[in-house]
Amino acid sequence: MKDSVIILSGGMDSTTLLYEMQERIALAVSFDYGSNHNAREIGYAKLHCRRLGIRHALIRLDFMHDYFKSSLLDGADAVPEGHYADDNMRSTVVPFRNGIMLSIATGIAESEGLKYVMMANHGGDHAIYPDCSPMFVKAMSEATKAGTYPGIEVLAPYTELTKADIARRGKDLGIDYSETWSCYKGGDKHCGKCGTCVERKEAMKEAGIDDPTEYED
Incomplete structure (x- = not known):
């Protein structure tokens, strides 16, 4: 039964959730908020939705680029290099990004007669991104449930998983996974040095996958 909207970036995590939950997904929603890598991600989001026959919607959030402070919105040179565990990676936080996207996706779900909104946050996100934490997911799900007639819930099945x-x-x-995008710099190839590239490399290696990603380095 198609009962869900998924927030689909076009990265590894949300693409995996798209394939894993495809039988339940009525609509995939991508958001263009003006980040360095949005265009690369969204192209892959569209590709996978076409392949699976899942309806895709793209919503522009231009105000975030105009009013929010984040290195993801300030050009490739502003993105720090290193591991997610490094303190400088906090500059990549886009304030309350997931809260905004979940709110919009919840309104769409209610309008479409659907019951759930899916997101693909994971355990590695918690330390740096507050709007990926288990506490946040639980609180948002309670809010969407209370604030909609059908009692829409947030489904985040990867919250306690590693990448x-x-x-x-x-x-x-x-x-x-060569048909997904991670790099925060958004160049022609993955830079191989920013936090999300490093995390991507480590995840592939740990999972026993021959990394098909083309890196600059």
């Missing part, structure tokens, strides 16, 4: 766990699921599903 390597997700990559293993993708491997079992036969997903070609």
Whole structure:
């Protein structure tokens, strides 16, 4: 039964969730908020939705680029290099991004007569992104449930998983991760040095996947 909207970036995590939950997904929603890498991600989001026959919607959030402060919105040179565990990675936070996207997706779900909104946050996100934490997911789900007539809930099945766990699921599903985008710099190739590139490399290696990503380095 098609009962869900999914927030689909076009990265490894949300693409894996798209394939894993495809039988339940009525609509995939991508958001263009003006980040360095949005265009690269969204192209892959559209590709996978076409392949699976899932309806796709693109929503522009231009105000975030105009009013929010984040290195993801300030050009490739502003994005720090290193590991997510490094303190400088906090500059990549886009304030309350997931809260805004979940709110919009919830309104769409209610308008479409659907029951759930899916997101693909994971355990590695918690330390740096407050709007990926288990506490946030629980609170948002309570809010969407209370604030909609059908009692729409947030489904975030990867919240306690590592990115390597997700990559293993993708491997079992036969997903070609060369058709996903992670790099925060958004160049022609993955830079291989920013936090999300480093995390991508580590996850592939731990999952036993021959990394198909083309890196600048």
